[in-house]
Amino acid sequence: MRLFGAGEGLLEAVVAxxxxxxxxVRSLYERTVSATxxxxxxxxxxxxxxxxxAMTFEQTVAYALEDHDVPPN
Numbered sequence: 810m811r812l813f814g815a816g817e818g819l820l821e822a823v824v825a826x827x828x829x830x831x832x833x834v835r836s837l838y839e840r841t842v843s844a845t846x847x848x849x850x851x852x853x854x855x856x857x858x859x860x861x862x863a864m865t866f867e868q869t870v871a872y873a874l875e876d877h878d879v880p881p882n
Contacts, residue, residue, distance in 0.1 A: 810845050810853075810854055810861065811860050813858065814858035814862040815872070817858070817861070817862060818862035818864070
């Protein structure tokens with residue numbers, strides 16, 4: 810969710826209105842975020858989203874490249 814939050818923040822920073830209008834991408838994004846919220850719970854979801862939104866572009870890239878050792882579902 811940190812990466813989703815980072816993406817949201819970066820999109821807002823560049824005022825990416827076109828993204829908001831592209832329905833297939835937006836729909837997939839909304840379904841994925843909803844599933845992530847269900848899996849994490851509200852508190853952890855909002856914490857990760859806020860952490861991601863606070864990241865700079867460079868921090869986002871570095872975080873995305875890290876090994877987070879997430880177990881498969």
